Amino acid sequence: MQLNPRQIKLGIGRTLLRLTPLILMGALTLATFWLVQKNTPIEKSALERARLHEPDYTINDGALSALNEFGATKYRVLGKKVVHYDDDASIDITTPRMRLFQANKAPVTVKSDTGHLDGDLTILDLINNASIFRPAQAATATEPATLRMLATSSYFKVLINDDIIETDKPITLEQGMSVMNSTEGGIFDNVQQSMTLSGQVKGRIERAPRATQ
Incomplete structure (x- = not known):
């Protein structure tokens, strides 16, 4: 069975549409992780604390x-x-x-x-x-x-x-x-x-x- 270019484009579009929620969730997870890392104070080592x-x-x-x-x-x-x-x-x-x-x-x-x-x-x-x-x-x-x-x-x-x-x-x-x-x-x-x-x-x-x- 041969697929014409129109059918191929429609298939790719449907696949991307199904994957969109997963892509959005992944992007949201990465953004949340980045914000947490940026706003979490760096914990000083015991040696650094001793030097304060x-x-x-x-x-x-x-x-x-x-x-x-x-x-x-x-x-x-x-x-x-x-x-x-x-x-x-x-x-x-x-x-x-x-x-x-x-x-x-x-x-x-x-x-x-x-x-x-x-x-x-x-x-x-x-x-x-x-x-x-x-x-x-x-x-x-x-x-x-x-x-x-x-x-x-x-x-x-x-x-x-x-x-x-x-x-x-x-x-x-x-x-x-x-x-x-x-x-x-x-x-x-x-x-x-x-x-x-x-x-x-x-x-x-x-x-x-x-x-x-």
Whole structure:
């Protein structure tokens, strides 16, 4: 039996007509799958999640202390809120206050509005309303008398292992009745308990009352 071209076209048309619902369902299925894949968030691997800088614990009114080789307290860090991060072991501190201790010398207190302690516990960044305070100390058998000292700046960096506090921001230094201002910051040596100012330094130097010298 021979089929003419008209019959062949009609047969193909009927076949396509019967397959149309299947073709439409397939296309709809593919479109749905594509939309689901596009709008589904990519799930991070366990390693990627571990690398996220997210806190793993928070402590209110936290404290961190370190001892020297003789078992005495070398420094103590207090904070209204202490947030620890798992990925780099760093710590953010709200209203940090750090006390540095030296044998036979007045303890030095540094504080600020916010702070950041690196994961190695070697650098403490003090940010906004930062200050270094050392109270006056009477003379002892081994140490001369010292005047009250207050240094203020917008930023201080505490190099914990080196017993150094430094800044490259403008700083105001009050010692006794003297007031000095530095444009480029300065360095405080906690071992010697002395401050060295950098840049342009202006201010006034007042002699302490004889009774306190």
